[in-house]
Each structure stands twice: as C-alpha cells, then as structure tokens.
Amino acid sequence: MPWRRLLLIALILGPILGLLAFGFTRDARYITSPLLAKPAAPFTLKLFDGGKITLADLRGKAVFLNFWASWCPPCRAEAKELEAAWQKVKDKNMVFIGVALQDTDENSLEFLKEFGVTYPNGKDESGKIGVDYGTWGIPESFFIDPQGRITYKHVGGIRAALVLSKIDEAAKSIASAQEGKGDYQSIR
C-alpha cells in the first residue's frame, strides 16, 4: 500500500522536477527568434558615404543584412568572409547591407577601411533597427527574400560559404525553420 502512495508522489513530483531541470538547460536568448519567416521590419539607413538605403526599395532582390561593431572580435573575424561573399554575388540580384551598432563613426570607418569592405554600410544611430530585428549581441545576420520576408537569422560569426548558400535560399524564398549559431557573440 505505501508503494502506491510513493508512486503517486513520484508521478506528481517527477514531471515538475523534470520541467525545472529542462528550464535550467535553456538559454532564453537562443530560443528561436519570432522573426523567422515573418516580414522584415522596414528601415532607412543613413550610409557612411552620405547616401541612404531603404529596405522597401530593395523588393525583388535578396538582401543580406549584417549587424556589427568595430569593437567586436567575431565581427572582425567574419569581415573578410563577408566581403569575399559579396564579391561573388555583387553582380547578381542581391544586396549586402552592413549596420554598425553602438559604435563611433570614426571607428566604424576605420574598420571598413581595414577590411576593405565595399558593400553599403551605415550606422544605426538610435539602435531602432537593431531592436526591430531583435538583436542582442553582435554579429547578427539576416537574410531577406525578394518579397521582404526574413528567411534565415544567424547569431555570431558567419562564414562566406554559409552566407552564399543562405542568400541563394533567400533568393528562392526558402525559409529556414531555425536560426543558426556561430562562434560567439559580443555584447556591450
């Protein structure tokens, strides 16, 4: 008879403790972004070269959007990879945009010069674009299809090969079910 009671207690306590243990294994920040397969937030970015770029004007093109900062080591590590990827697709119907977050103009320009970045880059002065894309650490990269829908998100450093394959998917409007995770991120 006591065994029946113990079993009952175990049946009640087991799932509760299991749920607790499961909770401990999760870092909420890596729970899949709610933005995947959703329309990308519209924005207008003031570029370092004085121009402006508006996402809405890029309908019909696959867009690669990268958030970075000059003080972030993984951003430095991926900078050359991104430029190499850009060189391969710049003549296709694709656009690369770099958005500097929490950085000074001087340091950002120095960074772009150092890594020979040629695709359009600008600064998110108020941090609004960053929040609109749910960024919390950098680098973070987004792939947007020609209809303006986010197809893939990658947190942390990214390699040229992955950029090329994901932008190709974005061009074909193939959305990934989960976001990707790179080396590591920097937060400030």
Added chain:
Amino acid sequence: MFLRILLVVYVLFVLSIQPLAAAGAPDLDDRTREIATELRCVVCQNLSVADSPSEMAQQMRAIVREQLQAGKTPEQIKEFFVSRYGEWVLLKPKTTGFSALLWILPYAALLLGLIAALGFIWRWTKSKSTREQAGNSSSVAPELQNHFLTQEFAQPNLEDSSLRAKLLREGGRLKDELSDLEFDFQSGKLSEADYHTLKHEIETRGAIVMQQLGSLPAEPIAQTPDQKLPGVTAAKTASTHNPFQRWQLIAGSVFLLLFGLALGVMLTQSIRPRTSENDTMTGDFMTGTTPSTSNARAALDEGKQAFGRQDFPKAIEAFKKALAADPNNAEAHAYMGFILVRAGHGDGALMAFDKALSTAPNFPMALWGRGMVLYQEKKDYAGAREIFERLLAIVPPGEERNEITKVLAEIRAAVPGEKKQAPAPAGSAQVSGKITIDPKLQAKIDPNAALFIIARSAGAAGGPPLAVKKIEQPVFPLSYSLGQENVMMQGMPFAGKINITARLDKDSNPTTRGPGDLSGDSRNNPVEVGAKNVDVVLNQINP
C-alpha cells in the same frame, strides 16, 4: 463649533486628496519606467530595461518613451518587444496561452497541497473516531477489538510453527488487511456501508486472535509491567511504538534532506559570477551554454593561478584535470602549450595549440602561442606570418595589437627572401660599438639570456624599432654592428639619426619585459648611422 470642525475635516480631506490626484496621472518618465521595469534588458543577466545602464537598455527605454508619446498603450509597446525578441523579453510572463501555466501551476499546486493536507487530517480524525465508535458499539469483546487495533504484531521467525507464532502472523495479516481496506475506502473504491461491514468483520477476527493470544502462557521477555493488559500478554501500544509511523517519519525526513541538498547543490552549481562580458551567470553542465563543467572551470582557474606563480608542475596537474573534465577546453590546451614551450617541447606545444584551435579556430591566445613557436622555434616564418596576420585581423586596436604588429614586422624582417630583396647597404651604413655590463650587475647575468641590440629612429615616439639584432648567450664585453640587414620593416632605409639601446632578456622573448632583464642606453645617443664606438653599458635592471 461644529462648523469649525467640519471646515478642518474638509481642509484635511482636500489636502490628502491632492497628492492622490497628482499620482493618478503619472508623467511620461514614470510611465516609461513602469513599462521598462517589465522588460528584460536583452544584453544583461536578470536586469530590467529600467535598471540596466547598458547602451542597449538606454535605446530600448528611448523606444518605449517614443511609442508612449505616439499614443501606444503599454500592452501594445510590450507586444512590440515580444514580436521582436519573443516572450522571454517580458520579465513577467503573459497570463494567456502556454505562459498562463506559469501563473496557474503554483496556485494549482498550492490548492492540491491544501486538499491533500485536509484529506490527511480528515482521515486521521475519521479513523480515530471510527475506532472509538467500533470500540463502543461492538458487541463482541469490545476491549479485545480495541486492543487489536492498537496492537503491533511482532512477526516471528518463519520456521517457528508454535501456536503463538501462527497467531501473531494471523494478527499481522489482519492488520494489513485493515490498512488496505482503509486505503480502498479513502480512495473511493468502497461504499461506506461495505467498509463498515468488512471492517467490523476483520476487527472481530482480530479480537479472536487477541483472545487466543491472551490464553497462551506468558512470555516473560516480551512483557513489561506497564504493557500488561487484561487478557493479553505480549501487547504493545501502537500509540507509543508504531514502526510504520516511524518509517514514514524517517523516509519523509530523508526525502526532505535530499531535496534540500539537491536544490542547494543545483543552485550553487548553476549560478556564479560572470567572468567576462561574454559569460553568462548560469553557465555550466546545467545550462549547456558552455561546454565546460564546473570542475573544469575550477581546475582551469587553479591552473592559471599556478601558471602565474610559475609553479608549472601544479599548473600542469590542474590543466590536465580541466581537460579530463572538458577535453575541448581551448584555454586549458593553450596554457598547456605555453608550458610546453617553456619546457622546450616545441612539437608538443604546437599540438596543444592545434587542439585549442580545433575547438575555437579564432582563439587569440592559441594563435599567439602557435605563431610564436613557428617563428622562434621552427623558424617557419611563412607559417608564423600567416598566423599573426590572422591574429591581427581579429584583435581590436590596443596594446596587444601593437605587440602583434611588432612581432609581424620582426618576422617579415627575418624572412631570408625578403632580406635579400632589400638593397645591399654600403659598408658605411652601419653602427658599431661594444656592449659591457655594469660591474655591480655582473652577478645578475642569466647564462641563458639573449641580448637584443635595438636601434630606433631618434624622432620616433613609439612603434616598432628600426632595427634589431638578437645574440643568443652573449659573452661580454661584446662587439656589435647593426646595419641594413637588421632593419625590421622591409624597405626602410637604415639611415639618419638613431638611438641605440640593448637589453639582456631572460626569456629571450623580445615582446615581454620580465623581472631581472638588464638594459642600457648608449651615452652617445642620438648617433648618425655610420658612427663607430657607439658603446652601451647595461646598467639598469627591470624590477
């Protein structure tokens, strides 16, 4: 008089109502703060947007304020952040959908607990009263029936076939049957009428057993004066010694103790101070956010401390422990590499750095170590150059970066092919002289130290030197000459006014200045290239 009292009451009422009215319409700052308090700062650990000083939180507060000004409701603003970051951005989870469980479950658990507690109390009082009732109403040997209920039947040896043993066994069995009956009734499997009938039947049988036991000759050992009961000899009252209740008490205590211990261990193991900005407060085997276990981390810290004290045997032991707990720990591999470098095992060191780099390809410490081994031990200038160029791309501007630039310049200068490309200097484009040691510091010479003779342009404020010459295990006094072949940056002419310094470096590493390194400047500084007798006395010691 009454009117005056009324007036005072009115004034007090008006005075007390005013601040309330003011509080009823909070200004924009208060409303912003109120919403920010409910939002999680996305770059912090358990801090709200209102409390965090980070730039990200400042920007989020500005967005909240802006949206309030635009006339959005707090719910709409929170929904905006949820649509960007997911529900974890809310410090207070939603009360709808799946999150509603978080609100309902604790109350449900409380309610269940209360019901269970009430159930236990009810059962306890009920069983007591029914026992009393049974005792009172029973027509057959009520005293014996009552004793049966409070009696504990010591179970005799199975081989014991005496009448007493048989009766004791039967008594125990009847007690078990009664407990089962009780449980079935409590769990609703029996009607009240059936329960009472069956219970009465068992109690009657129990009373008969008691009676038969009482008629047997007394057993002196089991009997104590205060346990003597009319007609029963070996009886013990359940109220004082009931092993079942004791067992429950012990099991409950053990469970509580284990639960408390487990909770304590879990919390202390999973929560720790953040060691860097990339770190998390909960990182560990429980969160899975970092592969290293707490053992690995503790061992790693211990190793690093030992390494700092130059207690290498202890450091090796600690890093081995760290690697046993987490074989992919890049930092432990890198430190092992540095220890192996010190011990002169270049190949082993390279393997250790490679292991570190296989898990973290851009780990700066391992890149630095690998680069230095390739450069200084293996003389693989091309390989070293590639590593340092990679490192240069990752490390943000600062002192470390300057150091890397310096080493890279040295490597470029050391590449034989590149040296040949430099135009051969005229014989006169040299500086020569003698290097001696201050007699007071003679005793401080390390026989394994390397001498660096360094030339810097007289006008240069910092940066890499113009030319460097390294002499392993020098013998003093030493004659030297510096020329175009010692220039660090390819293409730089060895010309103009220069300052000559020399350093006797204990660890033979030009990039670090350790304690006990001897150095000195030429008294003739600055000198024109081509000068002779530019002597240097090593008369300073690095503390």
